[in-house]
Structure formats: C-alpha cells, structure tokens
Amino acid sequence: MGLRKPLAGRIWITGIPGIPCETTHLSPRQITELGVAHIPEDRQREGLVTSFPVADNLVLNTYYQPPFAHGPFIDEEMIQKYALKLVQEFDVRTPSIFTQAGMLSGGNQQKTVVAREFSRPIKLLVAAQPTRGLDVGSIEFIHRQIVQKRDGFPAGEKCAILLVSADLDEIISLSDRIAVMYRGRILEVLDQKTATRERLGLLMAGITPPPASGAPGTQPGLPGPGLPGKHRF
C-alpha cells in the first residue's frame, strides 16, 4: 500500500487496462487512486481518526476530490449527505454522523472503515484482519460485504481480494486460494477445497507436510521423520 518502502522485489497490479500497473514505488495516494482499497490491521491506529466525526472519517481518502472539494474548498454539505447515505447503507450504528468515530463500538468503527473503502470504485481490496475483535453480527456483515465485492454485487465490476488474517475459520470460509506465510515467505498456496485446518496449522508453524493425497499410511498433517527440513529453524 506504499506505507513501507520496498527493499527488494516488485509489486504489480494487473488487469487494469490503460494505466501503468507497477506499484512498487508508488505513494499510498497513487495506489489508492489506482482503485486499491485497504482495510488496515489496526482500525484505531491506521484506519480512523478517532477524534474526528464519523462523516470526516468516511471521506478520509477522497476529501480532496469532487464532489467533496472544489479546488481547496471543502463542501461540507456534500460530505454530510454522503456520510448519511453510507451510514445507512452499511448499517453503522451511530447517534449521529457528527459523533466522534472513537465513540463507536469496535464493530461500528470497522463498518465505518469498510463503508469508506467499499464505496468508491475499487479493483483490489487488501483486507488485513478485517474482523479482529468484532462481535458476531459485525463479522457476518463484513464477511458478506467482502464476498459481495468479490462477486461484483450489487452492480459494477468484480473486485480482487487479498485477505490477510490469522482467523482460520474466516480464511477457510471466505478464500478461494490460501497462501500460508511463515517468517516472511510463502510456504505453500493451497486450494480452499483441499485445505484442512491441520495442514494450514502445520504450514503456519513452518512445517511443510507431505501432500494430503499421498502417503496413505501416515496421518496427514502430522510431523514425521521424513518431512523436508529446509523451512525448519
């Protein structure tokens, strides 16, 4: 998302016709303008300004664009109308759009972030721990929003989604493909259909088990003497 300077490697966003797709050295704003949305890991630290009203938090990365601003002048009325619409659409439970975002519950804070990120035209969503610490209702709501975004519901283009999460249930229920990382490296990319919790758990611990289909004699997923040791420390 441009928040950290890459030391090595290159990052590309493909499939956007007509615009340069390499984002390795772009700024957060440039990447946002390419149609990339980001649900940050820590909503209070990075996702919201807790002392700002909900309305301002809903335009945190579009405040400088029309219709919210004309040149350097902010159109407060437009922002409030827009905030009103989003708060109702995304069911953010708040006494008012002028309430400080920090006064909302965790679920409603996260819904505010989701509302902001989902309500502009996006091609890619990077969601980091989008439901961490939330109540069941909010989790379900946000999961539904993410899946709808993937499927292009209710209208519009389908959106690619990179879900980063430590919640195995969330990953298994939402993902199509699952890449397991350990110490900064991808150990394996699995299909959602073949992924088991056990296999994911071993990969997360840095152990690459033999393919689930092979080695019928051994219990899949359990570490044995024949495991490759190159990822072990």
Place this chain on the structure above:
Amino acid sequence: MSGKATETKPTPTASRVLSTPIFPWAGFVDNLVIPLLAVLLALIIGALVISLAKVQFPATAADFFKADQLGRMWQEAITGVGTAYRGLWDGSFGRSGSISETLVAAIPLILGGLAVALGFKGGLFNIGVEGQLYAGAVVAAWLGYNALFSGLPGLVHLPLALLGGALAGAAWAFIPGLLKARTGAHEVITTIMLNYVAVFLTDYLVNFPMRDAGASSPRTPFISPGAILPRLFSDAQFRLHWGLLLAVLATVVIYWLLFKTTWGFEIRTVGANPFTARYAGMSIGRNSVIAMSLSGLLAGLAGAVQILGLEYTLKGRFFLRHWIR
C-alpha cells in the same frame, strides 16, 4: 438474493436524527467555562499568597487562636486582597484608558496564541513563537524605516511591512519544520534554540547594522509614517490600534483555513493521527512544514504589528523588557 436486505432505503426521519449535531453547545461550553474556571482558580490562589504576605502573624502559637487575633488577621487578609484586586481591576478595566491598554497588550497574545494553537492542530509544539515574533519585528522595522521604501504611499507601505514581517516569521519557523520533516529533529528543541538565535541576533542588529546613529540608546530609526498601523482613536491616551482587528481577522481566517479547506483537513488529520494520515495518502512531512510555517507566519505578524502599531522602532528585547532585564 439475500444481499438485498443489506441495502436499506434512507428514511427521512433517520436522516434527520443522524444529521443533527448531538450537542451543538458542547464546544462552546468547554471553550468558555474552562478558561473562566482557570482564571477564578488563579485569583483564589493569588488571594492566598497575598494573605500570607499581608497578615501579621502572632509571635506564639497560643496567641494564634485568640478571637481578637483571628479577627485582626482576617481583616488584614481582606484588606490586602481587596487592595490588590481593586488595583488589578482599575489597571485593566477601571478606566477607558486602561481598557485600551489591556487590549493593546492582548493583541500580540491573540496572534501568538493563535500561532501556538495552529501548531497544536498540526501535531506540532511550536515553542518558537517568540523567536518568530522577533524575526517578524526585525523585518517589519527594516521595511518601515528604510529610506528605500519611505516614499511609498501608506496603502502600499503598511501592507508591505506587515507582509514582510509575517513572511520573516514563516521563514524562521520553516527551518524547524523542515528539520523535523527531513531528519526527525524534534521541534520543541529546535524552536527553543532558534528563540535564542533570534533574540540575540536582534540585539546585534539594533546595536550595530540597524542602529539609529543619532539615538542615545541602541534602537533602529523610527519607521516612516506610511508604515504606521494607525490607532483606532484620535485621543492620545488610547494607544489601541488596528492590530486588534487584524488579530480578530486572522483568527477568523485561520478557522476557515483549518475547517473549510482541504489543506486544513490535512493539517488536522496529520495532527490528530499521523498513521491514519499516511494511510489516507497525506504527506506527514509536507504538512508539518506547512503547519509550522503558518504558525510562524502568525507569530511574525504579531511581531510586525507590535512594531508598526505600538513601538514604531525596534529595540533589543522589546517584547521581553517588562519581565527580563
């Protein structure tokens, strides 16, 4: 489709409730009541200190509790505090002339306070307002007395001197702003250091290059009439000048800038949560430099107003002289 349930139609009543400010007077109460309570508390503590100084305490502890002694001490305390606070009142609000003087003293404090407040909004602790004020005063005085500009009509000369002073303050604050953005040097340290640089540089300038050769004490020549910020009243006992209206105007402009423009939105966001600001695509460094420079601009304006509206000449330590010798 089950998803359709999530799309709620905005209802008129819900809209009205959601868009009503929760408690519109909340900010007003905070901003008025807290300063008033602070002043009240200061007066109470001041009264205690005055009493301690004024009351003649009895020699022995036994005398302390005798009724006539207690009455006498109470009387002394009341008289002492009463005299002091009546003097305070007379000196600040008692006569029309003293009200004028109070307002004269308030002008640089309004502008300087505004400078600090703007810095706070941008997450910056600008301790360097004093130095920026001196930078503004030096440039305003130079633009005011220099023969190069003395022929200019007041309509050009005065704005030029004010603008020059303001920009000098901005430039003085730009240095710590840039240092913070580039190297992370904390503005509290750098601005305090630059205060000394500015104050001593002013001392040097009024003693040597800018000194009025005909004057017995070190000061610059008087500014030309075209650069004078006029007084509000023709009566000589009222020194109140247009700086007051300038200060109020500056306050309104800064409010508008902070709350009605995208620049202000960025400055406030960076000040409130720099991590979120960066995530939202704002540049922390750029906004720190802008906020610092704007803060310095106001401080420089305070210095310029003080010279052009009140002092008419620049002396070393002119803004401190009542406190530090």
